[in-house]
Amino acid sequence: AIRMTQSPSSFSASTGDRVTITCRASQGISSYLAWYQQKPGKAPKLLIYAASTLQSGVPSRFSGSGSGTDFTLTISCLQSEDFATYYCQQYYSYPGTFGPGTKVDIK
């Protein structure tokens, strides 16, 4: 199975900050990458798929980029509702595997 890693594992940020989370695949996955947001006690929410395509209803402050093995999720202006854990997931090959998550909390 393809192994996904994320960095950092956690960090603190302030409302209004621009934040970037990195995801790396153990082998090339083209653009078959999704990003999810999860808040405590809630199910994950799909933010981005195909590395850079915003899911319907997701605010435009979220963006994704990358292809091959290296990907980023950027939040251009962090809002209070964005404090959560973010997961990447590859679906280039079965089984689709998730990264370990990046927790963004309030500074």
Add this chain to the structure above:
Amino acid sequence: QLQLQESGPGLVKPSETLSLTCTVSGGSISSSSYYWGWIRQPPGKGLEWIGSIYYSGSTYYNPSLKSRVTISVDTSKNQFSLKLSSVTAADTAVYYCARHPRDPVFDYWGQGTLVTVSS
């Protein structure tokens, strides 16, 4: 609005079989465009895709769990189900049901249900 709801016992004894059902409302499980899957998350840990089913009954199972997993579908009830046999404490997790298109990108999720394996 599509909704998914997991149901089943919250406590299962070691070596027994975990059984959960996901009821889909606001849409048809027989849609030709979608698959229906199970994902789990141990407390404080990451996400693991267990497997998925198509309305026709075609299944995919994660090789790491394949020997213990059965996913089935009941289109008449708009439900699909998960059975995980020979459970151990390592199977303690929140279990989610979710929808995805042909690519396993999960766009609708249930709220999740915690299943604890303990005697």
